[in-house]
Amino acid sequence: MAIDAKDYPISTILTRTVFDIPRNQRRYVWKKEQWDALFDDIVFSITQDNKPHFIGSIVLDGGEIKDGLYYYTIIDGQQRITTIILFLVAIMKHFQEKDMEDDFLGTVSYLRSKNDRNKDEYTINSDYHLSLKALVKGIIEDSDKKESISAFVETHILFKSRDKVLGDAIKQFYSRIKDDLDKNEDPEKRIRDIRTALLNMMAVKIVSSTEEDAYTIFEILNARGQALESHELLKNYIMR
Numbered sequence: 001m002a003i004d005a006k007d008y009p010i011s012t013i014l015t016r017t018v019f020d021i022p023r024n025q026r027r028y029v030w031k032k033e034q035w036d037a038l039f040d041d042i043v044f045s046i047t048q049d050n051k052p053h054f055i056g057s058i059v060l061d062g063g064e065i066k067d068g069l070y071y072y073t074i075i076d077g078q079q080r081i082t083t084i085i086l087f088l089v090a091i092m093k094h095f096q097e098k099d100m101e102d103d104f105l106g107t108v109s110y111l112r113s114k115n116d117r118n119k120d121e122y123t124i125n126s127d128y129h130l131s132l133k134a135l136v137k138g139i140i141e142d143s144d145k146k147e148s149i150s151a152f153v154e155t156h157i158l159f160k161s162r163d164k165v166l167g168d169a170i171k172q173f174y175s176r177i178k179d180d181l182d183k184n185e186d187p188e189k190r191i192r193d194i195r196t197a198l199l200n201m202m203a204v205k206i207v208s209s210t211e212e213d214a215y216t217i218f219e220i221l222n223a224r225g226q227a228l229e230s231h232e233l234l235k236n237y238i239m240r
Contacts, residue, residue, distance in 0.1 A: 005206045009052065010084060011199035014110040014123055017070045019060075021078045023127040028165055030079050035169055038083060039176045045197040053197070055080055057204040068116035072207070082132065084198065085111065085124050086166060089139045090173035091195050093152065094181070096145045098188060107195065111136045131156065131163035135170065149174045 038055075045053045058077030063070060074081060088110060095104040112122050126132045138156035147155075153167035177194060181187040 003206055003208050005057075005204055007202050007204050009199065010055070010201045010203060011110065013058070013203060013205055014084075014199075016068065016113050017072065017123060018113070018121050019078075019081060019124045020071070020073050021082075021124065021126040021128070022073060025074065025078055025128075028079065028082050028126075028129055030083055030169065031165075032168075032172055034079075035083065035172045036176065038087070039173065042194060042197045042201075043180065045200070046193050050193070050197055050200060052200045052202045055201045055203050057206055059206045059208070061208055063207050066115070067119070069113055069121055075208075077203075078126075080203070081124060082126070082129075082166075083169065084201075085132070085136065086169040087173045087198055088195075089135055090149075090170050090177060091191065091198070092139050093143070093149055093170075093174055094177055094191050096139075096143060098191070099145070100188060100191070103192060103195070108140055110199065112140060129163050129166060131158045131166055134158050135166060 041053045045051055056077070058081065059075040060072040060077075061075055062072040065071075088107060092104055092107050092111075095101075095107065110123065112120055115121055122133050122136055124132060124136075134156045135153070138152065142156075143152050149171055153170055157163050157167050177191065180194070181190055184190040
């Protein structure tokens with residue numbers, strides 16, 4: 001089994017990289033409990049002089065370089081990567097509302113990259129949750145600072161029954177950020193600190209040289225965590 005496993009900050013993992021979430025992967029299932037826990041971890045990190053929070057491992061297949069960007073298929077870790085992207089969308093909405101244009105634009109590169117042919121590629125693409133790309137594209141290109149977070153989400157959710165959870169995550173992060181900023185004497189610095197703590201989180205990036213090895217690693221890691229439903233394991237087996 002040939003693997004490469006190293007720890008990186010999330011900022012590095014998201015830079016000039018494109019992640020694909022194939023249809024056989026588990027749907028996005030994180031809820032308020034997990035979103036709030038992540039937000040609390042970020043706030044705790046800030047109180048500890050931005051000591052990086054460890055968010056776990058991410059198992060990837062691929063690593064092909066095309067036009068200057070790295071392309072991976074996510075085998076394990078899509079819940080975390082997706083949540084971080086949604087968290088960044090909520091942060092950018094606050095940057096927009098506070099006219100923090102430089103900070104807003106400085107965050108775009110973690111959500112979208114330009115390849116060597118100057119073509120835009122979004123950091124994460126889901127074959128099932130198509131609204132994920134629509135929400136990211138919307139915050140970068142289409143949103144209005146006067147538009148409420150609820151209106152923004154409503155406008156960019158393409159399939160309400162399938163993708164409502166994505167919008168709920170953005171609204172929850174937006175609300176938690178707002179409550180935190182309202183209690184802070186310097187809200188602009190605080191929102192920057194929140195972004196920094198999120199991007200400084202550490203993860204072990206595990207890249208396998210073959211898809212079969214990547215799924216073997218996935219099964220080993222999952223055996224020590226929350227059990228997947230039988231149909232999800234079957235889909236992973238078939239995809240191998």
